[in-house]
Amino acid sequence: MKAIQYQAAGQPEVVEVPRPTPGKGQVLLKVECVATCPQWDMHLMRGESMAPGGVIDYPTPVGHPGHEAVGYVESLGEGVEEFDVGDRVALWQDQGANRDGCYAEYVIADTGNLLRVPVNLDTEAIASLELAMCIQVSFDQILNIGPIEGKRFGVSGLGPAGLLAVQLAKAYGASEVVAFDPVESRRELALSLGADRVLDPTDPDCFPYDRFKPERLALAVDCTGLGVSVAFLLKRTRDVVALFGVLREEVGFGFFQWCGGLHLIGYGNQNRFAAERALEHIKNGALKLSPLVSKTLPLAEYSKGVELLERKEAIKICFTP
Structure with a gap:
């Protein structure tokens, strides 16, 4: 499968890697769309950590830092009962800096990090649930x-x-x-x-x-x-x-x-309850995410998208694998 991987600061590349296999309590997600988290993307491109005093290790994990993603369950790992193949889901929280990210055709997701989302919502309207x-x-x-x-x-x-x-x-x-x-x-x-x-x-x-x-x-x-x-x-x-x-x-x-x-x-703890209420706001129209997406681009144009963010010519970019 194809994915983005930062080889060094300012050097994101499209790489070919094996499609991963879900483990216990995990699913394989076929990524439909993944939205930028602009600060993460721009900091990785510049070689600057998001956290004061932090250090970035390159090359980064495959697909990093993509985490605002929506897609379909492609296959189930051992013991997964809460989702079925074909379910449309979105990540409600970032799975962590040491995990492979969502700038890829497929990504492994822990079931606890996913929520079912309506199939009638455009990708731009739900990808940024996180x-x-x-x-x-x-x-x-x-x-x-x-x-x-x-x-x-x-x-x-x-x-x-x-x-x-x-x-x-x-x-x-x-x-x-x-x-x-x-x-x-x-x-x-x-x-x-x-x-x-x-x-x-x-x-x-x-x-x-x-x-x-x-x-x-x-x-x-x-x-x-x-x-x-x-x-x-x-x-x-x-x-x-x-x-x-x-x-x-x-x-x-x-x-x-x-x-x-x-x-x-200061900032509080991210939690599923907040995600569920945010999803309700999205479903009832109180939260409109699509207007935040300035462009939808293929994953191969990732660098172009980050350049638009740097120049403040875009709010968010959605990438399609």
């Missing part, structure tokens, strides 16, 4: 503190996660969703997905800070991982700032946040 689960986890963190309904909600960073956060905030009843991103095309996409206001955070007049005004954000989620973005939200949010983006630098939590009772929360 990302939807991830952002649901951050919303669960917020909901553990208090309701979203009726509150002004801020989203910083309108990449894939931020665009899903806009939609989830509306689904949970936010009275107004204010979205921040310096890229105009992404602000326009956020408007089409339900944002009430879209603003450029680099504009000096963008959402002026005044901790005594009721126009502040009540709740917010940062989807960038950038210190400047987190600081921006900390000054403009009253109750909760949730950190979804991978934080690689120190951020300040000062006197006015302390005395104001602001909650700053």
Whole structure:
């Protein structure tokens, strides 16, 4: 079978490898479509670890880092009873950096990492179930503190996660969703997905800070991982700032946040329950994943797709083996 494998930083190649055989509690998944996780893809291309201080070992496992995938069960490993050959399924969580990934014609999946998905959904509408689960986890963190309904909600960073956060905030009843991103095309996409206001955070007049005004954000989620973005939200949010983006630098939590009772929360644990609720949001139309897919390309054009991500000419790319 054909698959992508990074031989070195900046050197992803299409390789020919044997089709794998599922073991106990596993299935062989025939990949229908796999979506980029842009930060993973761009970091591997640059030779930079996603985690601060991390090291990438090349060559990477075959198919890495693809993990947002949908496909059909091709064959069953020993003891598998919860799925049948021909079932359409999607991965709800990344199976790990040391496992073969989904940039391939076939991939082995543990049954516990899969959910059945409707056959009537387009591949672009369901491939990124794993990302939807991830952002649901951050919303669960917020909901553990208090309701979203009726509150002004801020989203910083309108990449894939931020665009899903806009939609989830509306689904949970936010009275107004204010979205921040310096890229105009992404602000326009956020408007089409339900944002009430879209603003450029680099504009000096963008959402002026005044901790005594009721126009502040009540709740917010940062989807960038950038210190400047987190600081921006900390000054403009009253109750909760949730950190979804991978934080690689120190951020300040000062006197006015302390005395104001602001909650700053990190990322929680990925879990199947969040995935199941994300899937329900997708099925009922509250979460639209297809608009996040800028292009669908054959797997052989993987490098071209990552270049589009680097130039911010695409939000996500879907690859078909």
